[in-house]
Amino acid sequence: MEDIILLSHGNGGEATRKLIEEEILKYLGNEILEELLDSALIDIKGKVAFTTDSFVVSPIFFKGGDIGKLSIYGTINDLSVMGAKPLYISVGFILEEGLTLKDFRKILESMRSAIEECNVKVVTGDTKVVEKGKGDKIYINTTGIGIIEDGISWHGRKIEEGDIVIINGEIGEHGLSIMMERLGIKTEEVKSDLAPLHNLTLPLLKISSGIKFMRDPTRGGVAGVLNEIAQKYNVEIDIDEEKIPVKPWVKNASEILGIDPLYSANEGKVIIVADKKEEKKIMEFLRNHPLGQKAQVIGEINGMGKRVYLKTKMGTKRIIDPLKKDLLPRIC
């Protein structure tokens, strides 16, 4: 096989078959995918969560992960924050002519390991090739199906005054690490927080009935998710700058780049709104979890208002708007 992707790999003939059978199936194969049918046939019963995400991150390899791992964890996380157990994933590749097979295999291997870790199956897929200059090495769409298990029931509309807002750890790492990579600044500590959240969110929903809302603050960051909650459920949210966990390198990078960590993407974080009565139980669970050791209650719900306020370290209070100005694109 040639050592780069050619247009003929997308023509639906022999080269496509070889790419699928000799490369993709080698890494992602299982008894369902290997049938190579027009649709995968799967058995499902109950309430299903269904989510899609395209990944266009640049660079495709970065400290803490790559586009392959991101494409699996990203969809795992969109299912996990809905309280769904991830089961099946579809993968759609858009490959740019000239992508090296070496890089493609690295990405496939990274996906394989993420799939194994999350105990999901890639059951259906598609591969297209576009001419050089009409893509950027590789774009990946993943679409996921998960099952919402019986007994798990929660809904954002129950959010009310006095509820607490929790984050499971330090913020802003994914977005700022991608930006630092693009600038060629690589220090030891600069690293994406990329991680799958299913082993955190699903057990949490089982130990506490006080969870009212969960969402992973990716593009748009923590500020984006908090504004969504405030607007959707017509509540005011007050957060406390002192409580927001931020790594020192993120603080420095955010000053260099002029980007507030509150607006920077995360890929292993979840914002949780919960009943204050459950605070102790939830925080104890989180702090004992590998992905929650730096968990913090960062704020609370304060009546109606559709606004997010930040109490600064200096004691002043300012509005946190959703992102208006441009951040660098293609973070995820």
Added chain:
Amino acid sequence: MEDIILLSHGNGGEATRKLIEEEILKYLGNEILEELLDSALIDIKGKVAFTTDSFVVSPIFFKGGDIGKLSIYGTINDLSVMGAKPLYISVGFILEEGLTLKDFRKILESMRSAIEECNVKVVTGDTKVVEKGKGDKIYINTTGIGIIEDGISWHGRKIEEGDIVIINGEIGEHGLSIMMERLGIKTEEVKSDLAPLHNLTLPLLKISSGIKFMRDPTRGGVAGVLNEIAQKYNVEIDIDEEKIPVKPWVKNASEILGIDPLYSANEGKVIIVADKKEEKKIMEFLRNHPLGQKAQVIGEINGMGKRVYLKTKMGTKRIIDPLKKDLLPRIC
């Protein structure tokens, strides 16, 4: 709103929200999609078909359709040929900076009309923006979920000697029409055969228990699908050139371009392998269907062999290999 897509439409902030709420939801919205949750919540019971496809066709508008309509029908067809009733679709857009909102709206309107026609719902979506020169106006991934209704049961492994091979109409139109478009040759008759197949395949499976295999011959064409069948089920397939329905313009275009219609993509065709005893019933159904008026029995299964043979009009017999040489890419 600006009249072209900007990078800020992909930043996860205000511009993204506006694009989703004021453009995408306006066309594709429904009560599930409008929740804008991380995953759509849907109720499903039974055997599910799950399929994904990315669409990168160039040009994005062509005679007989556009990338929007193609992205819906393509996934509808992948579900339909598996005997599944299409229900839910996810849509992932990768927009290139500079795409005009006018074109995006035309595509959205075309998707809206296709969705309505096929009675499916877009329940979850994602929108990314890439820099000018890193895409080609718009790429669309659609992933579909369908239900295989009780009583429908068929499996390619039952294919045996004496079975007939049927096509529901004239072949090669989609691929050749896209190629003619690229050359700027636009005559009245040059047109894609793009059409949704669910209203053909699902009733057909109900009226006949003799259907053994169905697949839509898209990339790789009729020759590709026949070779897949021959290889997968270890059978020899003999087809008869005289029986293969081809429009005159397709014959001419194929001569100009040097591309055999057998290898050209179709987007409204299905290859059916069936028990010969059911021939009359199936052909009667097809010929009375708007998408089957030109249906033909084009060949038969002849024992073991993994090969496809064509009996030519001159009476000779030649092997039809799967596509080896390059066709123009980005047909679908």
